[in-house]
Amino acid sequence: MFELLHFEFMQNALMAGLLTAVICGIIGTLVVVNRLVFLSGGIAHSAYGGIGLSYYMGWPWLPGAIGFALCSAMVMAAVSLRSRTHADTIIGVMWALGMASGILLLDLTPGYNVDLMSYLFGSILSVPVSELWLMGVVAVVLIIGTTWLFRDLVLMSCDEEFARTRGVPVTQLYFLLVGCVAVTVVLVVQVVGLILVIALLTIPPAIASHYSHSLSGMMVLACLLGVVFTSGGLWLSAAFDLTSGPAIIFLAAIFFFLQQGIDYLRRRMRRLV
């Protein structure tokens, strides 16, 4: 098994998994505690419109996708800041519209056909080194940024209105957070795919939230769980010749339901005693 680690593509895949785990651990924790899971899904799907637009116009696809995702993210942030309930519908529409316009634009692009599956599930085994560097930079920037603004983020996530009275710039911080979600989602999507991003944004923080007494603890635990899931999933995919993305998701989801089950049993036991 370990001889696989001598291959460069395997080392790169492990590195990509590790960086994804760290990025998703930090941003995912903030997404989960601020209940932005649906919004993140909306951003990730509407980014597909940006990919279609880039191919149609003949631009490099990364700036197009990030630009499109950022624009739709800002609209969603503005709407959701005004009214959380109303936002649901608009995000749902933008989610579908982004996906549909992406496919329509690809239809209109002469002589080009992008494989939708690779966008959905990614290809962690063929990540170029340049992408790894980009993800590394994003991870470092995120770690520095969240450390600097950590108390602000804690106050905003815990009680938005109280945070405002203490001088936390909630509106700006919220837009910044949603913007960070947009950038990381697009960067990570091309590596591991849309479905895996949503899975890694939500599952590790959701498990971690049951065992942490602080936001920082939840972030660290979510990162560690992410590392376990990505490397474990990669091992599964190599050992049993499976597609890597779904293998990672499968492992994470099994852990999630195990944790839920154990939690349920523990509560039952406590009630019986």
Add this chain to the structure above:
Amino acid sequence: MSKTGEPLVVMNGVCYAYDSEMVLRNVHLQINKGDFLAVIGPNGGGKTTLVKLILGLLTPTRGTVLVGGRPPGGKNGFVGYVPQQTGQNQSFPATVLEVVCMGLFDPKKRSFFPHHRENHRLARAVLEQLGLADLAGRRISDLSGGQLQRVLIARALVSEPELLIFDEPTASLDTQAQTEFFELLSKLNADRTILVVSHDLLAIASYARSVACVNHTLHSHARVGSAGELVDAFYSAARDNPICPVEQFRRLPVQKEIHPHV
């Protein structure tokens, strides 16, 4: 603490409109040091808007608001705020101690290596004062409604505010907890000014020193009448009624028309 009687909050000719809908019209209000002001009025009458103007979360469309002689929101920690519990994300992973420390947040003191020790000491002292010392390490998701309420009060108290503002604090408490809550408020009123938005007219009648009736316009009353008068004031407060219901009630001796049965 400074002496009682000085004005702490002064609102002068304040109007506020959400989009095109005027919520507050020409509001004059003065809250003096040591006061215990209850704000009553129908839903949608502008009570929460009034509170947000004093907190500096909203800027008046017209008129001025001064808190401690300055525009509101400038001096951090001068006003302690206990919001409605519905705004609290109770599944947020934080201990009681950490939540209380949030009341000491200062955006000017951001740092990569924050010092928590002094904040923790202050937070523990407040928890001790409110009889919550045992809960310090507990996660907020494990607290009961009444316990969470006290923790949020501790969070507001930790910055040693002159003015404490409560927005519908007893909405999710049972009768026993409500009584305990108002007992606590009257204790805190010994050295702090209190503003409480509440529908609990019985409690207001026995604990508050003055009442402000908010229904788009504001009428304040230096003394609190009986619970019965308050109830009448509250329920007769019709929208856009130019006369404050409390005054209307006092001015006109109530003549009940008796319709004979035919």
